[in-house]
Amino acid sequence: MTDEPLSPTERTRLGRLAEKGRTEREELHKLLDTALVAHVGLDAGGYPLVLPTAFAVDLDGPDRGGTLYFHGSTAARWINRSRGAMVCVTITEVDGLVAARSGFESSMNYRAAVILGEARVVEEAEERLHALDLMVDHMVPGRAATIRRPSRKEVAATQVLALPLWEASLKVRQGGPDDEDDDIADNPWGGHIPLYRVAGAPVGDEGSRGPVPDDVRRRAEQLGAR
């Protein structure tokens, strides 16, 4: 099922710049693996609200196409508004600045996924714990197994929502500018500045004693820390 192409509905079909649209689910999954923050959009009661949140993906999750999980406090208004509601989760990675020879062609390189669906409340304790572990491991792979297990009180204070990875579009821009021939003739340089996210060395808090644990050290190294 996850081999079916993306964008199965009219509302996620790309209108403009469809040449930048991608339909391979594998590319969507790669972006979701790399990105750290999702922007969740919802109807806050007559006006739209967009909030950044951590997330995690379970490609073998119970929802069609796999499951995207996000969470919030049971006391958070936005998460209560999202329960069972249509939400839009957008995940964007910026990959570069495109320095074109005209303002019209000036642009950015990016990968952006737009996922639409009904946010399902994760009621079952086992699935909720699994989702919380996935969110910890999404930030630092392997860490959920090395830290204290969530208490019953903590799990009760956390709402987890699930979104099917089904109705989605993916847009990718990469490389240099699409300048017109006249502009290239007139202006000797056009190109792009690649952008990356890199980590600094891990910083222990005041209560820390002893070396940086392996999971944290590996994650920092994977993100380019030296």
Added chain:
Amino acid sequence: MTDEPLSPTERTRLGRLAEKGRTEREELHKLLDTALVAHVGLDAGGYPLVLPTAFAVDLDGPDRGGTLYFHGSTAARWINRSRGAMVCVTITEVDGLVAARSGFESSMNYRAAVILGEARVVEEAEERLHALDLMVDHMVPGRAATIRRPSRKEVAATQVLALPLWEASLKVRQGGPDDEDDDIADNPWGGHIPLYRVAGAPVGDEGSRGPVPDDVRRRAEQLGAR
């Protein structure tokens, strides 16, 4: 006016974690200066839609608190939906991964601004050109003056929307985890991995001859390219 504190209305007042809320407009302006992408949320007709977009800010713009500009093709459905509508523009920078001693305290360091308002269509040609220049300069400072001016056709094909920088909230998380004493006693290490955005060396396209221009070189250097 821009010295007045942020969050003047109920709907942008922070509910949860208000200790992370900031009310200084200067901090909002700094974030908008650094960030490259805004996530625009709108009602797409019965469901929310969130799209990433370039943006620029004019603190002396005609709107209350200053003006945030974003743009899109006149043929883009989402930008036509935004004209005169209530939109939410959210701008987030991720600054680190917080490796706590429990899943509950696991978190990210970030700065996030949420701006609500009615998107004003920029009809006047002069303001539209000014906004387009600001968007080019936001990506590469000084570049609007070194490239071809927009043609009448290009300006006509571009819709520019303006949002007052007025009704807004700003949330900032920084530093290490907020672990409980028991967890600190049990687990010798908690801390965070700082994250940065850095540039690689500028890449000229196939039509380029000659050196990287000063504006592009300076921008790449400012973003850490060596």
